[in-house]
Amino acid sequence: MSSGRDMLRRLCGLLGLTPARNVMLLPPPGEGRAPNEPAGRDGAAQRSDRDRSNGISELHELEVSDVMVHRTAMRGINADEAPEAIVRAVLDSPFTRMPLWRGSTDNIIGVVHAKDVLRALAEPGIAPATVEIARVAQKPWFVPDTTSLKEQLKAFLRRKQHFAIVVDEYGEVQGLVTLEDILEEIVGDISDEHDIDLQGVRQEADGSIVVDGSVPIRDLNRALDWALPDEEATTIAGLVIHESKSIPEERQAFTFHGKRFIVMKRVKNRITKLRIRPAEPPPAARS
Template structure:
């Protein structure tokens, strides 16, 4: 009896049921396409397009007009949902009377949520690139048909939002390209796809435009330089004892840099006939110094090093006073980390104590400490760890004075005149009671 009734129902409403099924399928197609096309990797799609994949080119064209694309898909999706729900309501009204409205609402809500929303979106998000390529051609047809209506709707929406002072622009992105790349790199690192070293290198490249020469330079107090007024043999011995291949030469005062001596030029001069360490003219063989402002960003300075084919520059402030020096290697180390060779002197600026605390030289750059320990201490207002403590405490701390900020406990271990030379750092939660 029930089978006969069901057969009769299908016979009387077969066309309506077929249309409902078709509309649910179209709704699923629109939902999945929207998810896939908005989640697809533009970088991978671009690579496929360059390699000659026609579908990738279509995807790129669709994504370039994202507002038109989403508008067309949403209009198609809503039309399919409304039509299928209306037909279902009509059919069930004939069967159950007024109760058919409730049955249609409940039944179509469950069906549309499961089969037209959750299922296709989950499928699309599991493989967005492959899904986007598969639907590229039919979606392009949908956009061509519904696109004009979508543009009209978008125009109305923009005008309405404009009345409330909200401006939408397709040309302005909420994130810059660098911010998007940095976010992607950090996300992949958290997901385990990127090791920390790779994240730091890519982050270093992205940071070059934000850092200034003053952030990485070797400060004047730490510079090794040659006094041109000293005896030639003393200068030769200083060069041989040094681990550096280039050294600035000064005369009169340490701020008066008159040249930069390259160890190779010195060796060439000593190889000439009748030239000895006692007679070599250091000033004559020194190269002309190159002075750069301390506010130059690292990206521009790197390009300048490559353009001029030199590796060494003297850093000066706005008054022309020498502040330090910067080398090509200093900039590269911001990207790849410390570069050590067989002649480098190992200076331990950071060491871990038995109690888990970290003892740090005051001159250690904050960025180096963050990289080494995967911390996130701010480096906008100060370059070194000592500078950070002075900036946050608004004073020059005394020895054994302690401060807590950014989740860390900083204890001043040693101070020389007005310089903090050594600190102990430990997590704030590990600080013993009463300390």
């Protein structure tokens, strides 16, 4: 059975890319293993390898729009804010990179990297109030929402970049996509010490899940090990609208795909909050 490092090297081979000899794709054997974790592979590990193989083979079937962070969930920076407020927002954010906009969130003028902000602050005579954020920001990279994940992954590796703004055929901003978003389609969730729980999702004491309507279905499936379909809709609100064939009112409830969906809040024609719980089994027929 191939190791995880072999799997990633095979992925690069499938994409026509050859990693440099001094590039470490994964930690040396043992470094990432818990102290009491056995070295041998069991059935779960073999299933994990099969899942990764399936993830690689499906890259050409999925598009950037399938995994991107939707524009309604994007967290960006207003270039017209006071410099010290921008610096604080960047350093307080759990994200390494954030889009920079001016005038409108659709007008992305750059991408701010926390490391570049720290580097600017280290310059002599520079204080948070004097940082010119537009000069610190990197040029944004715009990619079509119809780009296949296989092609986007190749582009990320070729350009040595991790972050792109997703636009539709008219150039309108649809969201953002990162290298990590694509890799998670292959290897599952990639967590580190700075990761936070899925935003817009809250576990309630009664076992139900309260979800913002803008949460992507794929993220919800990944976080909760669900299998809600995402072929006809991208967000959980879109799924409810598609399945109900209506724009539901508040307190309306629907049952499909083994879940009970209750509309908690609606703003104009947008479902902004839902409660989801397991569907109750039908009553047993009397004999």
